[in-house]
Amino acid sequence: ETGVTQTPRHLVMGMTNKKSLKCEQHLGHNAMYWYKQSAKKPLELMFVYSLEERVENNSVPSRFSPECPNSSHLFLHLHTLQPEDSALYLCASSLTGGANYGYTFGSGTRLTVV
Amino acid sequence: GQSLEQPSEVTAVEGAIVQINCTYQTSGFYGLSWYQQHDGGAPTFLSYNALDGLEETGRFSSFLSRSDSYGYLLLQELQMKDSASYFCAVRVSNYGGATNKLIFGTGTLLAVQP
Numbered sequence: 001e002t003g004v005t006q007t008p009r010h011l012v013m014g015m016t017n018k019k020s021l022k023c024e025q026h027l028g029h030n031a032m033y034w035y036k037q038s039a040k041k042p043l044e045l046m047f048v049y050s051l052e053e054r055v056e057n058n059s060v061p062s063r064f065s066p067e068c069p070n071s072s073h074l075f076l077h078l079h080t081l082q083p084e085d086s087a088l089y090l091c092a093s094s095l096t097g098g099a100n101y102g103y104t105f106g107s108g109t110r111l112t113v114v
Numbered sequence: 115g116q117s118l119e120q121p122s123e124v125t126a127v128e129g130a131i132v133q134i135n136c137t138y139q140t141s142g143f144y145g146l147s148w149y150q151q152h153d154g155g156a157p158t159f160l161s162y163n164a165l166d167g168l169e170e171t172g173r174f175s176s177f178l179s180r181s182d183s184y185g186y187l188l189l190q191e192l193q194m195k196d197s198a199s200y201f202c203a204v205r206v207s208n209y210g211g212a213t214n215k216l217i218f219g220t221g222t223l224l225a226v227q228p
Contacts, residue, residue: 002156031214042118043157043201043218056215090157094214101145101205101214102159 003027006091006106014114015081021109023074023091030096032074033103034066037088049074050096081113116140118202118219125225126192134187134222136202144205146178146185147216152198160187160200189224197226 004025013019023032034046048056049068063085065077074091088110092103118138126132136146145164149157163169163178163185175188189196203216 002158004156035218040220042220043203045215045217048215101162102147103149103157103214103216105149105156105158107154107156 002104002106004091004093004104004106006089006109008109009107010110010112012112012114013078013081015083017081018077018079020078021076021089021091021111023076023106025072025093025104025106027093027104028095029093029104030071031094032068032071033092033094034074034076035090035092037090037108043090047076078111081111083113086111086113116204116206116217118204118217120200120202120219120222122220123223123225125227127227128192128194130192131188131190132192132224134189134200134202134224136185136187136219138183138185138202138204138219140204140206140217142206143180143183144207144214146176147203147205148174148176148187149201149203149218150198151201151221157201162205192226194226194228197224199223 007022032049036044045058046060047066052068063080067075088108090108091106094103147162148160151157161176168177173190178185199221201218201221203218207215
C-alpha cells in the first residue's frame with residue numbers, strides 16, 4: 001500500500017458503457033495526476049490538478065472526464081471508449097514544495113475495453 | 115517535442131553493478147527523477163537530481179549532467195528483487211511553483227539472474 005488507493009483494480013467495459021475510476025490519497029498532498037500506461041510506451045500525462053484546480057489537460061479526448069472534488073479524491077469518468085483506450089491508468093499525488101518533488105503512485109486500474 | 119531515451123532491456127547477475135542511462139530533450143528542465151516499477155505494481159520514487167553530480171542512496175546512485183542532457187541510475191550489489199522496470203522522468207515545469215509536471219521515458223526492464 002503506497003498511500004494512494006485506486007479502485008477498481010481491474011475493469012472490463014463495453015464501448016457504450018459509462019464507468020468511473022477513483023483515486024484517494026490521505027498523504028496531505030495537494031496535487032494529483034492521471035497517467036496512462038500502455039505497453040512499450042512512456043507513461044502519458046493526461047491531467048494535472050493543483051489545489052483542486054485543473055492546470056493541465058494534455059490533449060486528452062473528451063471521452064475521458066476528470067473530476068477533483070477535494071484534495072484527497074480524484075476521479076476519471078469514462079464514456080464511449082475505444083479499444084485503444086485499454087491500458088493501465090495510474091493516479092499519483094505530490095506535495096507542493098515537497099522534498100525531491102516525488103510522486104506517490106497508486107497501483108493503477110487495468111482497463112480493458114471490449 | 116519532449117523525449118527521453120532509455121535502453122529497453124538490461125540483464126545482469128546477482129551481486130553485479132548495472133548502469134541505466136537516460137538522455138533527454140525537453141522544453142524546460144528542473145530535475146531528473148528515477149522510478150522503479152515491479153510487474154503489476156505502482157511506480158515508486160527512487161531519486162531526484164536537480165544539480166550536476168552524483169546522489170547516493172544506499173545501493174542506488176543517480177547522476178546528472180545538465181550540459182549533456184544525460185543522467186544514469188547505478189544499482190550496486192544487485193539482488194533478485196531488483197528485477198523491475200526503471201523509468202527516468204524529467205520535471206519540465208512547476209506551474210509557478212504550485213506543482214510538478216513529469217515527463218517519463220519508456221522504461222528499462224532490468225532482469226537480474228542468479
